[in-house]
Amino acid sequence: MRVVSELKRSFWVAVWFMLLTFPIMVIKVDPYEKLIFWRWKNLFLVGAGSFIISFAVRFLMAKTDGRNNKKKHLFGVLQRYLPPVCLHSPRIIYFCLFFAGSFIVGFPFLFSAYQVNIMTTALLYVVLGLGLNIVVGLAGLLDLGYVAFYAVGAYSYALLNVHFGLGFWMALPVGALFAALFGVLLGFPVLRLRGDYLAIVTLGFGEIIRLVLENWNEFSFGPSGIANIPKPAFPGIKLSMDQATLYMYFLALLLVCFTIFVVNRLQDSRIGRAWIALREDEIACQSMGIDRTRTKLSAFALGATWAGMVGVFFAAKTTFINPASFTFLESAVILSIVVLGGMGSTVGVVIGALIFILLPEYLRAFTDFRMLIFGAVMVIMMVFRPQGIISNVRRSYRFVKPDHEAP
Amino acid sequence: MEYFIELFFSGLTRGSIYALIALGYTMVYGVIGLINFAHGEIYMIGAFTALIIANVLSVWGWPAAATFLCAGVGAVIYASAYGYTVEKIAYKPLRNAPRLSPLISAIGMSIFLQNYVLLAQTSDFMPFPALIPDFAFMEPVAHIIGSSDLVIILTTFIVMILLTLLIKFTRIGKAMRATAQDKKMALLVGVDVNQVISATFVIGSTLAAIGGLLIASHIGQINFYIGFLAGIKAFTAAVLGGIGSIPGALLGGLILGWTESFATGYVSSDYEDVFAFALLVLILIFRPYGILGRKETKKV
Numbered sequence: 001m002r003v004v005s006e007l008k009r010s011f012w013v014a015v016w017f018m019l020l021t022f023p024i025m026v027i028k029v030d031p032y033e034k035l036i037f038w039r040w041k042n043l044f045l046v047g048a049g050s051f052i053i054s055f056a057v058r059f060l061m062a063k064t065d066g067r068n069n070k071k072k073h074l075f076g077v078l079q080r081y082l083p084p085v086c087l088h089s090p091r092i093i094y095f096c097l098f099f100a101g102s103f104i105v106g107f108p109f110l111f112s113a114y115q116v117n118i119m120t121t122a123l124l125y126v127v128l129g130l131g132l133n134i135v136v137g138l139a140g141l142l143d144l145g146y147v148a149f150y151a152v153g154a155y156s157y158a159l160l161n162v163h164f165g166l167g168f169w170m171a172l173p174v175g176a177l178f179a180a181l182f183g184v185l186l187g188f189p190v191l192r193l194r195g196d197y198l199a200i201v202t203l204g205f206g207e208i209i210r211l212v213l214e215n216w217n218e219f220s221f222g223p224s225g226i227a228n229i230p231k232p233a234f235p236g237i238k239l240s241m242d243q244a245t246l247y248m249y250f251l252a253l254l255l256v257c258f259t260i261f262v263v264n265r266l267q268d269s270r271i272g273r274a275w276i277a278l279r280e281d282e283i284a285c286q287s288m289g290i291d292r293t294r295t296k297l298s299a300f301a302l303g304a305t306w307a308g309m310v311g312v313f314f315a316a317k318t319t320f321i322n323p324a325s326f327t328f329l330e331s332a333v334i335l336s337i338v339v340l341g342g343m344g345s346t347v348g349v350v351i352g353a354l355i356f357i358l359l360p361e362y363l364r365a366f367t368d369f370r371m372l373i374f375g376a377v378m379v380i381m382m383v384f385r386p387q388g389i390i391s392n393v394r395r396s397y398r399f400v401k402p403d404h405e406a407p
Numbered sequence: 408m409e410y411f412i413e414l415f416f417s418g419l420t421r422g423s424i425y426a427l428i429a430l431g432y433t434m435v436y437g438v439i440g441l442i443n444f445a446h447g448e449i450y451m452i453g454a455f456t457a458l459i460i461a462n463v464l465s466v467w468g469w470p471a472a473a474t475f476l477c478a479g480v481g482a483v484i485y486a487s488a489y490g491y492t493v494e495k496i497a498y499k500p501l502r503n504a505p506r507l508s509p510l511i512s513a514i515g516m517s518i519f520l521q522n523y524v525l526l527a528q529t530s531d532f533m534p535f536p537a538l539i540p541d542f543a544f545m546e547p548v549a550h551i552i553g554s555s556d557l558v559i560i561l562t563t564f565i566v567m568i569l570l571t572l573l574i575k576f577t578r579i580g581k582a583m584r585a586t587a588q589d590k591k592m593a594l595l596v597g598v599d600v601n602q603v604i605s606a607t608f609v610i611g612s613t614l615a616a617i618g619g620l621l622i623a624s625h626i627g628q629i630n631f632y633i634g635f636l637a638g639i640k641a642f643t644a645a646v647l648g649g650i651g652s653i654p655g656a657l658l659g660g661l662i663l664g665w666t667e668s669f670a671t672g673y674v675s676s677d678y679e680d681v682f683a684f685a686l687l688v689l690i691l692i693f694r695p696y697g698i699l700g701r702k703e704t705k706k707v
Contacts, residue, residue, distance in 0.1 A: 023459045204683075
């Protein structure tokens, strides 16, 4: 009986979607030739597709509802048992770390240069995600213009190289510094703003940086961008194309390790705890004597620093940059990495970045549908798992029973 | 002086369109506190639907007035249906989720809708038929303000008045205000909150569709990407005026329109958007809650 009513509802859902998508999916007009194409096949596809999806979702939901009591739901199991098992058994942690580490290190020797390039990009996004995680995940400041700092880093390397011939290693700290400076610059005016106002101002800031880069031809070479940016040099040796890729990969890997190390240390530091406190309750936080201005500015500056460094890496990796690489979509992707991975959780962000960058790359088979699927995955992920892949585990103290009681 | 007046009216037209779209943002934000990033896409879909209907009808040889009417009505109906569906799919399951989740879902929806139109239709710019005719009585002033400008400005003001009346005096308007103030309390006194939220999305999408229809026939071409920038600008307008406030959306839209228009006319057209965003940052520094926004006092 239940199945029949569910089928009926799915049927109406299908009808609704067929009506909804009718003009855009079925009709295609050619305004120049005054022709109309009717693509009835699409109507059928939409109807069948939405019927099946709707029914599948209902079916799965019903199943989950029934099973939830028995705690047999897959995610439930993972959520309930995985973190404690992982977190409290060092052997499993070490094993996983060892396995993942050896895979990552061995990766370039197992796969082609093309794959290594993609992996390098993914690693850079890991760092970007971790950097934004400081701002959004820890300090709770919604930043929609993070890509601006990334652009600042990339352009400082490119421009310093063009004008003063500065090398990669010199540009790295300079780019980071510039980005941090811009972070503070953005941070000052927005200190007083609340949540969503902050979001739109950061978005505006990101757009301003991009538009200035695009239009100020004398300074940034405009939309045509800057080409022939040198790759990082290995002291003493001239690297071939493949070797340079390999070198870049390991540098990126090093950057990731460094970032994870620093971010983890930051989280437990005085300032990290201040960020988390600020995120939870601003008023309580201030009344505990935490300097709001300094805490917020440091979050912006530190977050921006990583973006700046990745910017320098990015410029060196692609050897060509133009403003089109730094659009709002990029900010949205980085933010999605943080949120989908799980805000405030380092492991989550790493996994999120890898999935998010590798997924579209390997979806190239469906090139046309790539972004469509990307958008859909974002919605679906949020609907079914809003806290992200790995939700942040709150720091807690565990009482461990001493093995041998003192007599 | 004439140049100034010309810029003034072009800014007014732009501002009206921004205001129409901004209303959707402001209403949704007021009711559920969500930045509906997919709103710009609803506007784009409205314009596309109008384009398709208008073309089909003109091929079938319908008279211009009927074509205009059908395209307009179709755009409004379809856009509100899309708004309703988007809310049901992407936001309703996330009512009680962490604050950032609906935002990500909205960004995802926006990417999805853009690519949906891109794949189902085309990535090229499509010529949009001039649905608004040139009025004879506008002839003497046509070099300053065109017929379509006049229609846009008038429509915006009429819509604005109707909306204000709706919010102030009708049952659903009252329910909306109640929900905006306190969702839980509204629920307790018997307001069907889900229905109110759906209604908000439908009304917002309707306004966006009207905006889409007007601007498309004003500019004369559309593609799948027009929703993005318009959406961001309109959101900027909403924030500028104080998000959640309906007169604020109008004021913000107009200020933004004039800023862009004058900056383009007197300074440089390259930096049009830079001026818009710079203005936003400036205003928010001095009035962190927007021009007409009220400061929320937080009780501890």
